[in-house]
Structure formats: C-alpha cells, structure tokens
Amino acid sequence: xxxxxxxxxxxxxxxxxxxxxxxxxxxxxxxxxxxxxxxxxxxxxxxxxxxxxxxxxxxxxxxxxxxxxxxxxxxxxxxxxxxxxxxxxxxxxxxxxxxxxxxxxxxxxxxxxxxxxxxxxxxxxxxxxxxxxxxxxxxxxxxxxxxxxxxxxxxxxxxxxxxxxxxxxxxxxxxxxxxxxxxxxxxxxxxxxxxxxxxxxxxxxxxxxxxxxxxxxxxxxxxxxxxxxxxxxxxxxxxxxxxxxxxxxxxxx
Amino acid sequence: xxxxxxxxxxxxxxxxxxxxxxxxxxxxxxxxxxxxxxxxxxxxxxxxxxxxxxxxxxxxxxxxxxxxxxxxxxxxxxxxxxxxxxxxxxxxxxxxxxxxxxxxxxxxxxxxxxxxxxxxxxxxxxxxxxxxxxxx
Numbered sequence: 001x002x003x004x005x006x007x008x009x010x011x012x013x014x015x016x017x018x019x020x021x022x023x024x025x026x027x028x029x030x031x032x033x034x035x036x037x038x039x040x041x042x043x044x045x046x047x048x049x050x051x052x053x054x055x056x057x058x059x060x061x062x063x064x065x066x067x068x069x070x071x072x073x074x075x076x077x078x079x080x081x082x083x084x085x086x087x088x089x090x091x092x093x094x095x096x097x098x099x100x101x102x103x104x105x106x107x108x109x110x111x112x113x114x115x116x117x118x119x120x121x122x123x124x125x126x127x128x129x130x131x132x133x134x135x136x137x138x139x140x141x142x143x144x145x146x147x148x149x150x151x152x153x154x155x156x157x158x159x160x161x162x163x164x165x166x167x168x169x170x171x172x173x174x175x176x177x178x179x180x181x182x183x184x185x186x187x188x189x190x191x192x193x194x195x196x197x198x199x200x201x202x203x204x205x206x207x208x209x210x211x212x213x214x215x216x217x218x219x220x221x222x223x224x225x226x227x228x229x230x231x232x233x234x235x236x237x238x239x240x241x242x243x244x245x246x247x248x249x250x251x252x253x
Numbered sequence: 254x255x256x257x258x259x260x261x262x263x264x265x266x267x268x269x270x271x272x273x274x275x276x277x278x279x280x281x282x283x284x285x286x287x288x289x290x291x292x293x294x295x296x297x298x299x300x301x302x303x304x305x306x307x308x309x310x311x312x313x314x315x316x317x318x319x320x321x322x323x324x325x326x327x328x329x330x331x332x333x334x335x336x337x338x339x340x341x342x343x344x345x346x347x348x349x350x351x352x353x354x355x356x357x358x359x360x361x362x363x364x365x366x367x368x369x370x371x372x373x374x375x376x377x378x379x380x381x382x383x384x385x386x387x388x389x
Contacts, residue, residue, distance in 0.1 A: 001280060002388055009285075009382035010270055013262030020265070021258075080350065086258035087354070100358075103351040107361040110371040118379070119357040126258040126354070 014125035018153050021086070021124060024131040025059070028154050029188065029247065032139040032147060033162040034172025036067075039193040040162045042221070044138035045073040046237055047160075049228040050244035052094045056133040059089060059096035061123075063150070064140040065116055066109050068099050075226035078102050086128040093228045098127050113145045120149045134248070143176050151185055158186045160212065160247070163204060164194045170204055177207045188247060191215060212246055215239040255354060256297055259290075259381050264304040266383050271311060276388035281316040283385040287378040288324035289337050291353045297381075324378025326359070333367035337378060340366065356380075 004010055022028065031044040041064065048060040062070040071077060074097065078090035081102050089096040100109060100119070111119065129135060137157070140146050150157055159180055163173040173190070180187055189212035190204055205211075216235050224230040224237075231237045263284055271279055284301070286292050298319050305312035324337035340363060341349065348362035356379050365373055 002274070002276075004270070004386045009384060010386065011266050011383070012380070013259070013266040013382060015262075016265035016269060017258065017262045020261070080347075080354075083255050085261075087255050100355070103354050104358055104361050105347075105351075109358070110360050111357055112372075112374075114374075115357040115360065119355050122355050122357075125262060126255045128258070 012121070014121050015153070018121070018124045021126075021128060022135065022154065025129050025135045026133050028135045028137065028157045030137040030139050030147075030150055030157050030159050031162060032159050032176065033169070034142060034174075034176045035169045036141040038141075038162045038164050038169055039215075040141070041069045041138050042073055042225075042231075042236070043160075043162050043191055043193065043215075043240065044136050045070045045228065046231050046240040047244055047247070048095050048134070048136045049074075049093060049232060050237070050241050051134050051136070051248060053232065054244065054248065056248060057096075057131060058094075059098070059129050059132045059135040060092070060138065061127075061135060062097075062099035062101075062138045063120060063123075063146050064138060065100045065119055065146070066111055067140065068101050070097070070138045071099050071101050073225055073231070074228055081127075084128070086126050088128055088130075096129060096132065098123065116145045117149050120146060121153065124153055142172075143179050147176075151180075151183065158188050160188050161190045161209070162193055163190055165192065174204060174207065177204070177209055181207070188212065191243060193217075213239055213243040215243075256292055256300055259292070260297065260300040260304055263301055263381065263383060264308075267386060268308065268311075270383070270386055271388060274388055276311070278313060278389045279311055279315050279386060280389060281318070281385070281387035282383060284317070284319045285382055285384045286319060286321050287356070287375075287380045288321055289352060289356045289359065289375060289379050290381060291349060292381070294319045294321060320384075322378045325376045326363075326365075326373050327376045328365035328368060328370060328373045330370040330372050331365060331368040333365055334376070335366050 051058040076092040081087040189210035194217040195214040218236040
C-alpha cells in the first residue's frame, strides 16, 4: 500500500477536464487586442453571428469578466444556465452563449487577477459546449490573466487581433503580437477596425501578420446594437461577413 | 447538476495519478470540498462513486472520504477576517447559487463586514480537490 503526500493537493481537478469539455469543438478562436474600445466584443459577437448564419455550429464565450458586453450586442440576457452533467450554454440568436452575466446578472464583478484566473478555469471546467464548428472567445484587453490562461488551458486556440489605426492602439497590439509570436501561438490575422481614421501605420505590417480586413467606422452600428441580424446588414456587418468567409474558408462544416 | 463536472475532474485526476504510479487498485481517496462551493458532500460522494463503475477493477472496494474545508475570507483593505458561514444566511437565494457555480462571485454579492469593501480574498475553503490517494 502506498500513499500520496496529503499536505498538498495532487492537482487542481479542473485542469484535467477543460480539454474534455472542448473535445467536440473543431476550432477555438480568441478575439483579442491590447486596448479596450477597439471593438473586440462587436467583432467577436458579429463573427459568431455570421458563422452561425453560414451554417456553422458556433459558440460565443465572453471572457471579459469585469466588463462583459457580448450579451448587449446580441440583445440577450440569459439567466442561470441549465444543468446537465455540467452547465449548458444558453441559446442566443442561434449561438451557444456563455457569459458571467448568467451568474452575476447586472452586478459589478470587482475581481483581482487571481480571482479572474480561478473564475475562467471554473467556467471552462463546467461548461459543456457539445459539438461546435467554432467557439469564439471575446477576450478582455491586454496580455494579462485571461490571455495567459487561455494560452495555457486551450493550447490549440487561434487568435485574431483587433486594432484601430490609433498610434496608442497600434503600439499595444504590436506588443501583444510579439508575445504570441514568441511563444508560438497561431495568429489568424489582424482586423483593422474603424478605418475612417488615419490608416494603420507600418508598425503592424512589419509583424508579418496577415490583414484579415479593414472594417469602416459605421455610425449606424450603435442603433443596431442588440439586434445581431441588423448588425450584419450594416457596413460593419458586411465587412465582417467577408472576414468570416476568410476565417472559415476551406474548412468543412 | 454541475457537481457531475466537478466529479469528472476528480476522477480524471485520480485516473491520471493511478496511471502514473502504475496502480492496480486505488484503495482510498480523500477529497476536500471548500465550504464556499456549497456542495452537499453526500450527494457528491454518490456522484463520484457512480464514476467508479466505469473503472471497476481500479476502484474495487475503494474507500471514498469527502471532507469540507471551512471557508474564511480576508479583507485586503482593512485586514478583517470572517467565516463564510457567518454571512451565508444574508445572501439571497440566487446570490448563493451564483457563488455555488463560480465562488469568485462572492465579490459581487458580499462585502467585508467591517469596512464594507469589495476587495477581499477567499483565504481558505475554495475549490474541490484530491487531498490524498492510497493505492496498490
């Protein structure tokens, strides 16, 4: 008879089930970028809607735990998830959807980094996504806890970077790309959002990352927030549909 | 119940451990459950034992012990410490349910009893983990 050292946990059991919970998801794509306000959530939710409209089984996970907004873009306020050997994502406009708002409602979530990591791990360990062609992750800005956790926990995750032509954004996205390249994380490309501003300077082009598309600043987008079908009809939505085809291109449904 | 997902994690952890040790039988497992998870230990024991049935040789006559660890919270603002049990009764039903799913949501629904601040940490009694395994 042998016995383990009981003074410390053998392993956090959540780690062993994250990959299992994502086992039937063909591709996981994180929508990220260095700065807030560049349109990551709008890109993530619209990409998910566009993929869904094109017949792909699609999920959307809002991992911006302290500033969730994907539900506002989808116009959905799902409550507690259904439980069945784990928790089942909500159905939001045909998209399998999970967000902290299902548990927190509209209350603020004042979480420090360690709490964010713990909550992300918990969500990934208990959510049963089932069979999906795509799981889109709406990431919070920056390269801190959420990004490091996703890189560690979902090793096959691909990234799409969202930038605007602002110098302030370009510099932070450049660092973000530098980090992902250093550790060998796949980057599908950059989406240049709000291109009515100054054109994206050469800094990001030097990274060698593909430009997935330029998305114009669209004044009508604000009135379409909350109605994903209307978002797809805007200029923003049309640009995103083209980007959707590039991302999904060649992949079997 | 999402306890099935947590039990799946426990079993996966034990299976990986048993494989790494080339164990032919696991004779005892001690699982610790943090109080803030608000998990019924009897129900949790039943669920884990249901998973045993998928691996009858490895888990024949395995003793499963589940213990609860009391939850204490510590305020990062004033240093005050308190027990989850002392404030649990003040939580609304849905608030307690939210914390049951994601314990970090204590920050949404609880405040430091001393300074009323939201900046505290769960010092002990969070999570579900395998504390000890005996094997042959």
